[in-house]
Amino acid sequence: MAKMTRSESHLDSGTRPDGAEVLRNDAVHLLDALQDGVIFLDPDWRIRYANRAARQISRIDEAHLNGPSHWELYPATVGTEQEQVYRRSMEERVSLTLELYYQPYDVWISLQTLPIPTGIAVYYRDITRLKKAESNRDETALQLEEVFEQTSDAIIMLDSKYDFTFLNRRAKEVLAPGGDLLGRNLWEAFPQATAEDSPFWVEYHRAMREQVPIHFEAFYPEPLNVWFSIEGRPTGNGMIVYFRDITQRKAAAEDLQRKTAMAEQQAAEIETVYRTAPIGLALFDTDDYHYLRLNDRQAEFFGMKPEDVVGRTLLEMAPIEGLQELFDGVRAGTPVVNYPLEGELVGRPGEHRYWTVNYSPVFAHDGSVQFIAAASLEITQQKRAEMALIQSEKLAAVGRLASSISHEINNPLEAVTNLLYLIAASDGLPQDVRQWVDLAEREVARVSQIATQTLRFHRQTVKPTKANAQQLIEPVLDLYLGRLMNSGITVQTKFVSKTPVLCLENEIRQVLNNLIANAIDAMKSGGRLMISAHDACHRSSAVPGVRITVADTGHGMPKETQARIFEAFFTTKDLNGTGLGLWISKDIVERHAGTLKVRSSSTPEMHGTIFTLFLPTSHVPEHGNQPAAVN
Ligand code: ADP
Ligand code: MG
Numbered sequence: 282m283a284k285m286t287r288s289e290s291h292l293d294s295g296t297r298p299d300g301a302e303v304l305r306n307d308a309v310h311l312l313d314a315l316q317d318g319v320i321f322l323d324p325d326w327r328i329r330y331a332n333r334a335a336r337q338i339s340r341i342d343e344a345h346l347n348g349p350s351h352w353e354l355y356p357a358t359v360g361t362e363q364e365q366v367y368r369r370s371m372e373e374r375v376s377l378t379l380e381l382y383y384q385p386y387d388v389w390i391s392l393q394t395l396p397i398p399t400g401i402a403v404y405y406r407d408i409t410r411l412k413k414a415e416s417n418r419d420e421t422a423l424q425l426e427e428v429f430e431q432t433s434d435a436i437i438m439l440d441s442k443y444d445f446t447f448l449n450r451r452a453k454e455v456l457a458p459g460g461d462l463l464g465r466n467l468w469e470a471f472p473q474a475t476a477e478d479s480p481f482w483v484e485y486h487r488a489m490r491e492q493v494p495i496h497f498e499a500f501y502p503e504p505l506n507v508w509f510s511i512e513g514r515p516t517g518n519g520m521i522v523y524f525r526d527i528t529q530r531k532a533a534a535e536d537l538q539r540k541t542a543m544a545e546q547q548a549a550e551i552e553t554v555y556r557t558a559p560i561g562l563a564l565f566d567t568d569d570y571h572y573l574r575l576n577d578r579q580a581e582f583f584g585m586k587p588e589d590v591v592g593r594t595l596l597e598m599a600p601i602e603g604l605q606e607l608f609d610g611v612r613a614g615t616p617v618v619n620y621p622l623e624g625e626l627v628g629r630p631g632e633h634r635y636w637t638v639n640y641s642p643v644f645a646h647d648g649s650v651q652f653i654a655a656a657s658l659e660i661t662q663q664k665r666a667e668m669a670l671i672q673s674e675k676l677a678a679v680g681r682l683a684s685s686i687s688h689e690i691n692n693p694l695e696a697v698t699n700l701l702y703l704i705a706a707s708d709g710l711p712q713d714v715r716q717w718v719d720l721a722e723r724e725v726a727r728v729s730q731i732a733t734q735t736l737r738f739h740r741q742t743v744k745p746t747k748a749n750a751q752q753l754i755e756p757v758l759d760l761y762l763g764r765l766m767n768s769g770i771t772v773q774t775k776f777v778s779k780t781p782v783l784c785l786e787n788e789i790r791q792v793l794n795n796l797i798a799n800a801i802d803a804m805k806s807g808g809r810l811m812i813s814a815h816d817a818c819h820r821s822s823a824v825p826g827v828r829i830t831v832a833d834t835g836h837g838m839p840k841e842t843q844a845r846i847f848e849a850f851f852t853t854k855d856l857n858g859t860g861l862g863l864w865i866s867k868d869i870v871e872r873h874a875g876t877l878k879v880r881s882s883s884t885p886e887m888h889g890t891i892f893t894l895f896l897p898t899s900h901v902p903e904h905g906n907q908p909a910a911v912n
Pocket of ligand 2: 795798799858862863
């Protein structure tokens with residue numbers, strides 16, 4: 282502090298009143314309290330005074346004061362702008378400012394000279410930190426600019442009037458390949474974007490108005506044809522906007538979507554085919570062969586829905602001999618191809634059915650058999666048709682046999698008839714013998730009639746002929762007189778129609794024979810058989826024809842039976858029925874362009890059946906390859 286005092290005395294070379302002394306002391310305190318350095322230089326460039334901050338910044342100690350000149354103390358300043366500024370200020374008595382870098386101390390100084398009566402004062406501050414920060418900032422800005430230029434995003438800045446104030450390299454490429462947008466107005470440059478519903482228009486205005494960041498995706502049409510992901514940030518007096526070209530990503534996404542949709546559609550198609558295929562399809566696991574999956578047709582085999590079958594085992598559903606062994610073979614890796622299988626299934630007991638099956642192992646990655654896939658084609662109908670054909674061949678043979686027998690019988694019968702006539706005509710016959718002969722004659726006549734009828738029956742009509750209802754029905758009824766009587770069945774006939782019908786007579790008789798035989802079968806304990814014929818027209822086509830009804834008061838049929846009576850081999854008569862009668866009849870009627878309908882009731886109060894046969898009068902019937910069967 283003593284030294285300070287000396288410097289103070291230097292400062293004040295003149296005599297001062299005591300009041301001034303106080304003031305001077307306050308000034309010294311004030312100067313020392315300053316952050317900035319203050320020095321006084323005399324005309325000989327000696328430092329006469331340095332405040333505390335100056336002593337620190339310029340590393341001035343006591344020895345430097347009033348001693349060596351400024352240029353001696355800081356030789357690096359000699360010949361610099363600093364020296365010029367100091368000298369000019371001293372000589373011209375002006376205040377000057379300067380920023381300088383003092384290399385020996387690595388400091389940046391900002392100074393101002395002030396002429397004072399004893400020379401000049403230099404008022405300065407260390408701005409090193411500020412300078413560094415500034416240069417850092419410049420560097421950061423440069424780096425940022427570099428990033429802006431290199432990035433693949435387009436970046437633009439807009440002022441509050443939507444004029445372009447900045448475009449990075451990419452922005453120029455993307456948005457303004459033709460010219461410079463800088464300074465131009467966004468909406469003028471891109472008029473399409475001014476549409477009221479344009480997301481650019483809507484979102485930019487929102488960002489500017491509400492000062493909120495925005496983010497949206499938009500397609501910019503011609504001339505760009507680009508999908509952008511756009512982020513905008515308001516900056517207070519404008520907005521900075523980042524554009525990312527996502528056209529490819531979009532295209533890839535759309536492609537993926539399209540492919541996914543296609544795959545889904547294909548899967549749906551396959552699923553539909555799987556579900557509705559007319560082949561039973563199923564997937565089994567390899568332990569106990571549980572149904573994992575099956576289609577509608579496979580489930581139909583059991584009269585069930587697929588979901589009710591899943592989880593059950595193969596043998597539970599199809600207890601068919603040899604099936605287990607077949608599956609065991611597939612589990613061991615051997616497929617089964619077009620294997621004929623027959624048997625009964627649960628759900629439809631008593632029904633013998635036929636299939637052609639294919640079983641394939643489904644392998645896992647490690648080569649083990651993971652599942653068994655099964656495809657089963659039901660061929661029961663074909664099998665039945667096949668058997669029907671065989672059966673009807675046999676029947677045809679029987680028919681031919683019967684025909685030849687009846688032919689053979691006819692001659693001896695005629696002889697017997699003649700002999701009986703002679704016997705009856707001879708004199709002196711006792712009364713009772715005459716009666717027996719009478720009886721014998723009648724029975725022989727009946728046999729004879731049956732034989733000729735059978736013969737007529739079987740004789741294949743080559744050409745269609747004309748016959749009316751009565752001519753068609755009566756010979757058939759005659760055949761059954763015995764059975765009708767024995768069963769206590771009364772017969773009523775009513776032939777209103779006399780119209781001849783063009784038909785294959787023996788075939789139509791075959792149909793009537795089937796209907797009458799069935800009616801008799803249904804009336805084991807008696808009843809009424811009513812047969813009538815009327816002229817009529819076909820219900821839908823209005824073709825004229827004859828309607829024949831065969832009605833009985835027999836036991837009738839429940840709905841389920843009615844639904845199946847025209848199927849080949851459907852019979853409720855066990856060994857007494859073939860199940861072929863109505864099946865053949867239907868075929869015959871169809872070839873005559875006729876119809877055969879049934880109505881039946883099987884309740885205890887009301888039971889009976891009515892078959893209605895309609896035959897067109899003049900349709901030329903087709904010949905069938907089905908030989909007429911005798912039922
Ligand atoms: P089948 O007489 O050999 O059984 P069909 O084809 O002639 O074969 O008849 C099939 C089935 O139709 C019969 O088993 C019987 O159940 C039923 N049916 C046919 N006609 C009648 C009828 N008039 N009354 C009751 N059931 C009948
Ligand atoms: Mg029958």
